[in-house]
Amino acid sequence: MKTLLILSVNGRPREDAVAGNALLIDYLRDTLGLTGTKQGCDGGECGACTVLIDGEPRLACCTLAHSVAGRSIETIEGLSHEGKLSRLQRAFHEHLGSQCGFCTPGMIMAAEALLRRTPQPSRDAIRAALAGNLCRCTGYVKIIDSVEAAACASEVPA
Ligand code: FES
Numbered sequence: 001m002k003t004l005l006i007l008s009v010n011g012r013p014r015e016d017a018v019a020g021n022a023l024l025i026d027y028l029r030d031t032l033g034l035t036g037t038k039q040g041c042d043g044g045e046c047g048a049c050t051v052l053i054d055g056e057p058r059l060a061c062c063t064l065a066h067s068v069a070g071r072s073i074e075t076i077e078g079l080s081h082e083g084k085l086s087r088l089q090r091a092f093h094e095h096l097g098s099q100c101g102f103c104t105p106g107m108i109m110a111a112e113a114l115l116r117r118t119p120q121p122s123r124d125a126i127r128a129a130l131a132g133n134l135c136r137c138t139g140y141v142k143i144i145d146s147v148e149a150a151a152c153a154s155e156v157p158a
Pocket residue numbers: 038039040041042043044045046047048049050059060061062
């Protein structure tokens with residue numbers, strides 16, 4: 001049975017009929033077309049599906065859509081403004097933090113939560129914040145470099 005889900009996604013109010021057993025990742029990707037949120041392991045192991053729920057990083061593959069009624073959801077699509085990349089998106093591009101790119105949206109959303117909480121994190125704090133996000137390509141050094149560079153950058157490019 002479907003029920004009406006009322007929430008905010010990337011700052012916009014939404015009202016959608018959603019099945020009681022629908023996962024947040026399927027609602028975002030299939031109903032809203034927000035395919036930036038990636039489906040990796042589909043079992044809580046890889047972090048590719050990380051989104052922000054009321055500003056906290058959460059796994060969309062392990063979250064029922066109806067459980068986020070009334071909450072504010074942010075996905076990778078919500079970070080850029082008027083076609084301009086966010087500082088994290090820019091830093092991942094400039095510092096080669098992304099190779100195949102599959103883990104990148106989840107990495108950036110987890111890093112976004114960190115930088116809002118801790119604007120100048122240590123490398124250890126960055127590693128800890130991204131511990132639940134797996135990457136098969138980069139060896140992680142460039143990812144840490146990217147988050148560190150973003151922490152030193154302004155949100156809007158000069
Ligand atoms: S797809 Fe959600 S943790 Fe891997």
